[in-house]
Amino acid sequence: MSKKEEYEQKTEQLLEPIIQEYNFELVDVEYVKEGSNWYLRAFIDKEGGITVDDCEAVSRQLSDLLDEKDFIPDAYILEVSSPGLGRQLKKEKDFARSIDKEVEIKLYKAINKQKEYIGFLVDYDNEKFTIELEDESTIDIPRSNVALIRLAFDF
The missing domain is CATH 2.30.30.180 (Ribosome maturation factor RimP, C-terminal domain)
Structure with a gap:
């Protein structure tokens, strides 16, 4: 398993209880490098669509857990968002x-x-x-x- 896959998998494990608490769906997690920056992105959804407040609530809890577990040594930017209209189907x-x-x-x-x-x-x-x-x-x-x-x- 690559570092990328390991980070994505561990992040999914951290996200699952948060997602269940809010009755959201975890669509995908990706760890990607764009330019000189690493991004850890979590895409969430729910019936009727995700709001900015939903993303903020999940982001705060996930950020605290990521700081506590500290399994990603690189500096990265955390983003929690809706998957959007043109999202790729993966699962x-x-x-x-x-x-x-x-x-x-x-x-x-x-x-x-x-x-x-x-x-x-x-x-x-x-x-x-x-x-x-x-x-x-x-x-x-x-x-x-x-x-x-x-x-x-x-x-």
Whole structure:
């Protein structure tokens, strides 16, 4: 397990009781370097959407726990926020919640000369995603070929 994965996993463990206390959902945790700064980001959600006050409450409690446990030696910036409209779907619960919703899938390698598909997620398993296209046909897309899958949104 890499340092990045270890920090993300330990942070998730610290977050779980906080998230349960507020009846929120932990969407994702990421530890990333952008420019010269490290960021520890926690994405949370709830029915009806997350507010700034929700993020602040979780951030304060998490910050105290991170200071106490002190398992990340690097200087980093802590951010707690909503996952946003265009968030990437990563976990099984994300896929289950997105059945019958419109998704955008970007591929590593083209299928039928296309590297991007938009359609309704009708099924998924460990091997593939099945989406229904605009013409009502379906296509199976191997998970190993998926660079990104997220909910589609129109402006």
